[in-house]
Amino acid sequence: MKFAVIQFPGSNCDLDMYHAVKDVLGEEAEYVWHDEADLSGFDGVLVPGGFSFGDYLRCGAIARFSNIMKEVVKAAEAGKPVLGVCNGFQVLTEAGLLPGALLRNRDLKFMCRNVTLKVENAGTMFTAEYAEGDELTIPIAHGEGNYYCDDETYSKLKESGRIVFTYSGDNPNGSVGDIAGILNEKGNVLGMMPHPERAVEKLLGSDDGLKMFQSIVKEWRESHANYA
Numbered sequence: 204m205k206f207a208v209i210q211f212p213g214s215n216c217d218l219d220m221y222h223a224v225k226d227v228l229g230e231e232a233e234y235v236w237h238d239e240a241d242l243s244g245f246d247g248v249l250v251p252g253g254f255s256f257g258d259y260l261r262c263g264a265i266a267r268f269s270n271i272m273k274e275v276v277k278a279a280e281a282g283k284p285v286l287g288v289c290n291g292f293q294v295l296t297e298a299g300l301l302p303g304a305l306l307r308n309r310d311l312k313f314m315c316r317n318v319t320l321k322v323e324n325a326g327t328m329f330t331a332e333y334a335e336g337d338e339l340t341i342p343i344a345h346g347e348g349n350y351y352c353d354d355e356t357y358s359k360l361k362e363s364g365r366i367v368f369t370y371s372g373d374n375p376n377g378s379v380g381d382i383a384g385i386l387n388e389k390g391n392v393l394g395m396m397p398h399p400e401r402a403v404e405k406l407l408g409s410d411d412g413l414k415m416f417q418s419i420v421k422e423w424r425e426s427h428a429n430y431a
């Protein structure tokens with residue numbers, strides 16, 4: 204499986220993302236600069252974290268106008284897996300691929316530490332290798348991770364199993380319904396604030412994020428199997 208790792212000026216989790224899929228998972232990966240205009244050769248798209256365009260205006264608000272975003276939208280429409288982590292999640296909400304918005308953290312501070320995530324839905328292409336209710340240790344590193352959506356959107360997300368991860372016990376940023384990660388309607392675009400790519404080796408303190416990448420690859424292999 205071949206992944207595109209999108210790079211904006213100010214991205215800083217792109218190398219971690221690349222390392223996770225290329226070195227740890229052993230899949231193909233390539234960096235794609237935000238100005239490029241073609242993702243047709245890729246099977247999956249990873250929008251990593253960081254401070255794209257210096258977080259000016261709002262996190263992700265400028266990045267979403269980058270050339271490559273038209274291609275990211277196309278990839279999403281084609282059903283390819285698209286994963287946005289942290290700033291990537293912010294970019295995907297700004298681009299309208301996911302509902303809601305990421306506001307300043309409740310305590311107005313940048314937070315950088317491990318949190319406990321609960322797997323709310325293990326029936327997605329991103330979480331099939333987990334079990335429902337699994338608790339994962341995954342780091343956060345953000346100033347604007349306070350997920351907000353209106354009541355109607357929240358009910359829709361909840362009823363349709365699109366709340367994939369919640370913060371267990373301790374909600375670090377004030378997110379509505381303790382939301383840490385959500386899915387689009389079709390089920391192929393996931394945005395989450397915590398960083399699974401920084402939790403793929405025991406050496407890093409946790410490898411609880413690895414199953415997310417393994418889930419994506421397994422699902423892709425199964426749907427592209429050629430028994431001819």
Ligand SMILES: NC(=O)CC[C@H](N)C(=O)O
Nearest residue numbers: 252253289290345346347
């Ligand atoms: N690590 C990140 O992607 C940070 C995202 C964004 N710059 C914020 O502070 O919220």
